[in-house]
Amino acid sequence: MKHRLILCLVCLGLLCAACTSSPAQVTPTASPELAPVTAIPEIPAPSSTVLPAAEPSQPGQPPALVYPEYSGKGLVFDRGDLFAGSGLCTGCHSAMTDAAGKDVSLGRNWSATMMANSSKDPYWIATVRSEVELEPELRAVIEQKCATCHMPMAEVTALAAGEATLLLDEGFSSLNHSLYNLARDGVSCNLCHQIEAGNFRAPESFSGGFIIDLQAPSDSRLAYGPYQIGRQQVNVMQSSSGFIPVQGEHLSQSELCGTCHNLVTPFVDAEGQVAGEFAEQAIYSEWENSVYNGQKACMDCHMPVAEGPIQLSITGGPPRSPFSQHVFTGSNAYMLNVLRYYGEEIGVTTSSALLAERVLETETMVGTQTAMLRLENISLSGSKLSGDVVIESLVGHKFPGGYPSRRAWLHITVRDAAGDIAFESGAVSPDGRISGNDNDDDATRYEPHYTLLSTPDQVQIYESILLNSDGGVTTVLLRAAAYAKDNRLLPQGFDQAAPPAEALVFGEATTDNDFTGGGDRLGLQIDLGSATGPFTVQVELLYQSIGYRWAQNLLEDTTVEAQTFGTYYATVPNLPLVAAMAEIVIQP
Helix, strand or coil: CEEEEECCCCCCCCCCECCCCCCCECCCCCCCCCCCCCCCCCCCCCCCCCCCCCCCCCCCCCCCCCCCCCCCCCCCCCECCCCECHHHHHCCCCCCECCCCCECCHHHHHCCCCCCCCCCCHHHHHHHHHHHHHCHHHHHHHHHHHHHHHCHHHHHHHHHCCCCCCCCCCCCCCCCCCCHHHHHCCCCHHHHCCCECCCCCCHHHCCCEEEEECCCCCCCEEEEECCCCCHHHHHHHHHHHCEEEEECHHHHCHHHHHHHHEEEEEEECCCCCEEEEEEEEEHHHHHHCCCCCCCCCHHHHHCCECCCCECCCCCCCCCECCCECCCCCCCCHHHHHHHHHHHHHHCCCCCHHHHHHHHHHHHHHHHHCCEEEEEEEEEEECCEEEEEEEEEECECCCECCCCCCCEEEEEEEEECCCCCEEEEECCECCCCCECCCHHHHCCCCCCCCCCEECCCCCCCEECEEEECCCCCEECCHHHCCEEEEECCECCCCCCCCCCCHHHCCECHHHHCCCCECCEEEEEEEEECCCCCCCEEEEEEEEEECCCHHHHHHHHCCCCHHHHHHHHHHHHCCCCCEEEEEEEEEECC
16 A cells, blocks of 8 residues: 655755856847746856855855864764665765766765755754744644654654654654764665656645555565666665565656645634644746746756766666766755764764865856846946946746745946946845845845835845734745745746746746746846046846845744754855846946
8 A cells, every 4th residue: 555645845945946147248229028938948157146155255255164074974874664774775886977077976966055055054944943933832743743854764764653753852853862863864865766757747746645555575575777787787786675676767756846846824813823834935836837847847946967878786787878967956055064064063974074065066156047137228327327237047937946035136336437336236245135125134125126226225135024923024934925026037938827836936026027938037227426537337146145135033042953053044145146237338
């Protein structure tokens, strides 16, 4: 008999991207409308647009952090009736190199990802405690939901055995708990490779629903992979691990990711009563309603193919190609840097060097495969500068995608002939605050979506703003009942006339004819006063995985977990990544 389980990976909203960022300088041209896209554009050569996270070099920024070096704890080797720790898999799937000599071993790559560290993420842990403190009578529901998301092997094991599934205190996070190690292994190899395709694309598959066989004997459970497996290799793997490798092409389908990354959660009203459900993220539905559906799957971006055929196991077998690297590159460079700095204290099972590699890969993905910027129709009439900023999204779902703490915005500067700033919108401080953003200054307000920007206190921010059941702005997921604003950049080919309800646009962007599938066009009308040219106009698309207001609201809590995260947040600067940049010089 097969059972349906709930798996909701709330904080693993990965960035699925398809192409690269813009050149640094753009010549003004005519201003065509963003044309409908019928095919994914060719990927241009990457350009260097990445601001190193937590290693600033600009004047006025804090000194660069010196990250400690450590090797990390060993991988988990625990074995239960349903699952085995990652160490059991990586024992054989190691010493893997591609045609260029790059080490692409599974454990090496996976162990430094947010998937591997989903159970150790201090922001997530503090958020869980905060939500439980808000509604303690719902503790069991909250912790089971979140444990299933971030400690799936422990949660599934306990659920199948009819045992309690708490994660805090005496739960899975306790050293004394029998499932502690499986819990700490995060979203591990042995979970994903046992998922079956029986309900893919069906409504019940979303919000983390998936099918897994709980009845197969522990010595003959199936482990799905993309290749046909010969009898000799089947015998070797079954005898060494108890798992039988079989081909399962569904592991290469976006529907596998969709079971986790379309998430509807219940919310409570001011009296603490469950009042409805809320679509917290809909990455799969966004992708399904885009030009990428049928052309690129999630894995094509987040698990890039290695160069040449790969020998998958030290036990032998034919070289395999294509081989998808298990790097799961996303967009959460900030949390990777926190893990990199505090890894020994947190107890990561990877090295600081490998985390540094993942940070660089994340910065590169965000900086070269997210968007292109163009400056069009830029002109100067007296002291008035006007024109358009055109953003072309290259991401396979909304950007930013996933967990609603994420935001992107335009940092616009105009410098005069002496290099001094004559105008600036969207400047960011080392603590992650955006200058002029209403929400960063006041938790009850938020910045609207703009079609025309003319003053420094106007900031074009692409984000989701949540409302509670009373209509107040909130960052508490348990209170999130609706969107006040969702103007996150839409993927190419996104049809606003026929999206699923969970992928709708909200706020002023709904009436902006220039906010379309594939990008946005923002008008500029800026008074430069008495400044003298020539003027250098620069626009950056900046990105944060944890917005300032989300962090500050959490840090108001007095729990140990919130204060611990506060220490980390105060140490590792929450600097944004540069997703794209454009620059032009305009003569008077």
